[in-house]
Amino acid sequence: MTDRAPTLSDVAALAGVSYATADRVVNARGGVAEKSARRVRAAVRQLGYIRNVAAANLSQRRIYRFAVVLPAGPNAFFAHMRALLAEAQDRLAADRVALSIIEVPAFDAGALAARLMALAEDDLDGLALVGTDDAEVLTALAALRARGVAVVSLVSDLPDAARDAYVGIDNAVAGRTAARMIGLGHGGRAGRVLPIVGAVSAPDHAQRLNGLRAVLDQHYPTLTLAPEIEGRDRHEEVETQLTARLATDPAISAIYSIGAGNAGLIRVLEQWPGDRPHPFVVVHELVAHTRAALERGVIDLIIDQRPGDEIALALGRLREIADRTTPTRAAEPVVPALYVPENLPPATAASLAKET
């Protein structure tokens, strides 16, 4: 409990070596006699020395250079994320971190890989990306990491070997949660659950679907699963396919929208025939139109992956790695939030970002 935190000078003095020597062992620069090194390490332990990151950064004039890469396009969730990132940009500027937000065409592994390759020239400190598990993308990431860029996968995970950390939800958990809530909404009665996915081939969507199925099987045997609709995350597609399906499968009592394209779903629900009981509807991601639908009672539940928290976590992770700080907190997955009309957070500027 000394009044001031021990500095490296204190360490050097205690170890009986010069400041430079102490610095060499602490920062593993090599070229130090083992005897001296030992004494320095002992002094570090004894004093409880911890490196002052702020001072270190100052001396290096360090500016953290981070980039976030996410899909362009009309998807409301990513539009929201872009807005949140733009807000973060301003706040971060005060902390000496330069954040570039990069959009690449959605569903285009080639374009993504090319963009990543270009990024290698920018000597970034860290990169967070919403990536896909394609060979060319993984190659580009490997190149970046070889250059010392910290890589965090965001929203959608990549193979362990391709990134330093993952920040996002566990999609199986999301699917299981949806099942539980649908079960609750049926209050013990029988029912029929219709999943709407973007594509069954998308791993994220498949995981949610599996989670849904597992919990329905285990806890709600009276709820059957209708064959899923593939809406390709496009709202027109969802609208037409859903309309058709509802005509042929009148028993549907719940809908779980696993992907995007919810605008189409909501249009169908808005025009629900008065003589047919309303289905219990669960969708993903809190954005302007899903929020409005929840407030109007058109849908019942939103499972949200809290993109604001995800961004904060991802940037924090990048910073930890860049600071070579011991990553004390393990990589806990983000817990999906459940929103009903009563616990909706206040609408913010970013959450009102319109689809582009």
Place this chain on the structure above:
Amino acid sequence: MTDRAPTLSDVAALAGVSYATADRVVNARGGVAEKSARRVRAAVRQLGYIRNVAAANLSQRRIYRFAVVLPAGPNAFFAHMRALLAEAQDRLAADRVALSIIEVPAFDAGALAARLMALAEDDLDGLALVGTDDAEVLTALAALRARGVAVVSLVSDLPDAARDAYVGIDNAVAGRTAARMIGLGHGGRAGRVLPIVGAVSAPDHAQRLNGLRAVLDQHYPTLTLAPEIEGRDRHEEVETQLTARLATDPAISAIYSIGAGNAGLIRVLEQWPGDRPHPFVVVHELVAHTRAALERGVIDLIIDQRPGDEIALALGRLREIADRTTPTRAAEPVVPALYVPENLPPATAASLAKET
């Protein structure tokens, strides 16, 4: 897009004054001719200068001194919070903030006020407290703030004038959310909801109860409200009163536990007679025993105020104020999280903190 961020020296040079003069106007120290001041301000704007907080702190050898004051005692939620704070302590040490965790006897305004008064001698930078709205406490807080200590109320709010910010949930929102979930759990059937409060005189509990009532009235007219039990946040008390009530009011189909003492509630539920339908049970705060009960299916939903996030937010707020950083982000209330068995976060060391 210059390569390096502008410094105050740059500002001074552009303004044609010395470094010290620039510093005087930027930090409002006074004693500068208006003519010079104007030129400096113009230069600041033109260059987009922002103070480098890290450098400033370094030059001052600044260590943030923060304290968190919370109630001692067996309450599992606060035990959890203490554990989270202890974890935060270590992380924060690396960032040059000294965090002291202070426990005061629960429900003892005099002791709290006395402790706060003693704190005034410590020249803190900031204080977060779980306080009560008592005159002596407010007086002590006023004294602290007069000494320049930033004050944030945590978990339970205080009058606007008594603190700089509030970090915690909106308790009415919590009650409304509980009502919605209980409504869902009944799936349209009639029912009877029993609230268990600590004390109706506690503002937080009253707010939750009002929220519950409002949404039941508005959206679920077939659900009636039973007279609330006052369990004084003690589990034995809850157990005996609840047992008695269940005997006299057999229609009860849902229980909303608004306060603490859930161990007693859970004991009663564990011994539920096999011939009586299980009630739908909602409790507050994710702690070891509520988590276990949820996992076993004894209770149905946990409304959690995410103490980890609250702590991070509170400390962030204190830091913003201490840094005299423009508080860009408005004071959004913490959104209560909803946990069902499927979306429970992984158990951490802190979350297993036992009741003391």
Place this chain on the structure above:
DNA sequence: TTGTATGCGTTATCAT
């Protein structure tokens, strides 16, 4: 009213 110089703890460069 204005200006100069020193130290904060670290990195990095240039000596020994």
Place this chain on the structure above:
DNA sequence: ATGATAACGCATACAA
């Protein structure tokens, strides 16, 4: 293999 020392951007004591 080791040591001295000039930045880094800021606050501040001191000088003019």
